[in-house]
C-alpha cells in the first residue's frame with residue numbers, strides 16, 4: 001500500500017485544484033523558501049486526521065482555506081472551502097475493503113456562523129474515529145512517528161521519558 | 173570593541189586548555205556534527221552571564237565541566253572545575269575602564285557538597301550584576317538578540333506580542 | 345499487556361541498537377525506568393556516538409540528537425512498518441556526511457515503504473528516485489514545476 | 495518613559511521596513527497593539543514577502559520566519575549596535591538564495607560590529623573573512639583545526 005496521489009483544492013497556498021502524483025519509492029520535494037513544500041505535508045496531516053497535537057500552523061481550521069490574491073477576500077466571492085484527497089493504492093488490501101484504490105477526503109467549509117469539517121472514505125461521509133479505525137488497520141496512527149513536521153526532528157529526544165514510553169505502548 | 177580571543181579550560185568538550193583567536197570582522201565556525209561548534213557559543217553565554225532563560229543544554233552548572241575520556245570521572249582524579257575567559261579589545265574604551273584589553277572570566281568548581289561559580293573582571297573577583305552593569309555600558313544585554321543559539325532563529329516570530337515589545341523596552 | 349509491551353520493546357530495542365550503530369558508529373540503547381512495571385516509569389535513550397563518552401541526551405549536539413531520533417524512528421519502522429513516511433527537512437541539523445548516511449538509510453527502507461521527504465540538501469535529493477519541484481506562481485498559488493527521475 | 499520608548503520604536507521600525515524589503519523584497523512593519531499606552535499592549539510583526547498576500551506570522555514558512563526574525567535583529571543592530579554578534583546556524587531553514595542574501599547582509603554589518611557565525615552552508619562560509627575549523631579528537635576533546643583566510 002502507498003500514496004498514489006494527493007489532490008488539493010484551495011488548501012493553504014494550493015489555490016484552485018492541483019493533483020500531485022507519487023510513486024511507491026523514495027521521493028524528495030524541493031523548491032525555494034515559501035513555495036509550498038510544508039503545505040503538502042500539512043495536507044496529509046489534515047486529510048488523514050493525524051493532527052492530534054500538531055497545529056498545521058493554523059489557529060482555526062478556516063485558516064487552512066486559500067486566501068491568496070486570487071481569492072478576493074474582500075467581497076462575498078471569497079473562497080469558502082478547502083479540500084484535500086489522499087488516494088492510496090490498496091491492491092495489497094492493507095485497508096480491509098475490496099477496492100484497488102482507497103480515497104480519503106477531508107473538506108472544511110466556512111459558513112456565516114462558523115465552519116463545518118467533513119470526512120469521506122471512498123466517497124461515503126464518515127467520522128474521524130472511523131477514519132482512524134481504518135488507518136490503524138493499515139498501520140497509520142495519529143501520533144505515529146511516520147510523519148515528522150519541519151523543525152520537529154529532535155522532538156523524540158526532547159520529550160519526557162513518559163511520553164517516549166507511550167510511543168511504544170501505542171505500537172504494542 | 174570586539175572579542176580578541178576566547179579561552180576554554182575543561183569547559184564542555186574543550187578539555188585541557190584551548191585559546192581561540194578572533195578578528196574584528198566576519199568569521200564563520202565550521203566542522204562536523206558534534207565537533208564542538210555550539211559549545212563555543214555556550215562558552216560566550218556562560219562567561220558573560222548571558223544565560224538568562226537559555227540553558228546551555230545543562231541541568232546544573234557542573235554539567236559544563238569536561239567529563240570526556242581524559243577526565244577519568246571514576247576516581248577522585250576527575251576534573252573538578254571549568255573556566256572560560258573572553259578577552260575584549262577595549263582600545264575604543266567601550267568599557268569605561270582605562271585598559272586596552274578587558275578580560276571577563278567565569279569559573280565553576282565542583283565541591284563535595286555542591287559547586288561554586290566565580291566571575292572575574294580583569295582578574296578582580298566580582299558579582300554577576302557587576303558584570304552585567306559593565307556589559308550594559310558596552311551595549312551587551314543578557315536577553316539581547318546579539319546571541320542566537322542553535323535552533324532559536326525563529327524565536328522572535330514565535331514569542332508573545334508582550335515578550336516582543338519587551339525587547340524594545342530594554343533598548344529604550 | 346505487560347508481555348505484549350515487552351515483545352514490542354525488546355524488538356524495537358534490538359533494531360535501535362543496530363541502526364544507531366550504522367548511523368553514528370556508536371552504541372545506542374533504549375532503557376526503561378522500571379523493568380518490573382514498565383507503565384509506572386518512562387523510557388530514556390542511551391546514545392553514545394563513536395569514540396565518545398556517554399553524555400545526557402540533552403547535552404548532545406543538534407546533529408547527534410537528529411541521528412538518535414531518526415534511529416528510533418527507523419527502529420519502529422523495522423518493527424511495524426507504516427505504508428508511508430512523510431519527513432519535512434529532517435536533515436536540517438546534519439552535516440554533509442550525515443545527510444548521506446540518512447539518505448542511504450532511507451533508500452534502503454524505501455524497499456518496504458514509501459518515503460516522501462521535503463529537503464533542500466543535495467545528497468538527499470540525489471539519493472531519491474524522483475524529485476517533485478514546487479514553486480510559487482504570480483498569484484500566490486503554489487504549483488508543481490515538474491517531476492524529475494533521478 | 496513613553497517618549498524614549500517611541501524614539502527607539504520608530505527608529506527600529508524604519509530600519510526594519512528597509513531591511514525586510516532588502517532581504518525578502520516585500521513589505522514589513524512593526525505594529526503596536528496599543529499606540530496610546532504601548533506598555534499596556536504587545537507588539538506584532540507585519541511581514542509580507544514579495545508578491546504575496548499578508549498572512550499571519552504563524553502561517554509563514556520556516557524560511558520566511560527566519561528572514562523576518564533576522565530582519566528584526568539587524569534593525570535593532572542598526573539602532574543600537576552591540577560590539578559582537580554570535581549566531582549559531584541561523585541559516586538552517588534557508589534555501590541557497592536566501593543564505594546568500596543573509597551572508598551579504600552580515601558582510602555589510604561586519605563593518606561596524608564583529609560577527610561570529612556557526613554555519614554548515616557554503617554561501618555563508620564563502621562570504622566570511624575567516625573560517626575557524628573545529629574537530630573532535632580521539633580523546634573526546636574538541637580542538638581548533640585551523641584558521642583559513644578567505
Ligand SMILES: Nc1ncnc2c1ncn2[C@@H]1O[C@H](COP(=O)(O)OP(=O)(O)OP(=O)(O)O)[C@@H](O)[C@H]1O
Pocket residue numbers: 011012013014031032033034035036037038039040063064065066067068150546549553554555556557558587
Ligand atoms: N490559507 C493560506 N492561503 C494562502 N497561502 C497560505 C495560507 N496559509 C499559508 N500560506 C502560505 O503558504 C506559503 C508556503 O508555506 P510552506 O510552509 O509550505 O513553505 P515551504 O515551501 O515549506 O518553505 P520553507 O522552505 O521556508 O520551509 C507561505 O508563504 C504561507 O504564507
Ligand SMILES: Nc1ncnc2c1ncn2[C@@H]1O[C@H](COP(=O)(O)OP(=O)(O)OP(=O)(O)O)[C@@H](O)[C@H]1O
Pocket residue numbers: 183184185186203204205206207208209210211212235236237238239240322396399403404405406407408437
Ligand atoms: N561536559 C561535557 N564534557 C564533554 N563533552 C561534552 C560535555 N557537554 C557536552 N559535550 C559534548 O560536546 C559535543 C559537541 O557539542 P556541540 O553541540 O558543540 O556540537 P556542534 O559542533 O555544535 O554539532 P552540530 O553541528 O551537530 O550542532 C557533543 O558530542 C556533546 O556530547
Ligand SMILES: [Mg+2]
Pocket residue numbers: 037038039150555556557
Ligand atoms: Mg517548509
Ligand SMILES: [Mg+2]
Pocket residue numbers: 209210211322405406407
Ligand atoms: Mg551545534
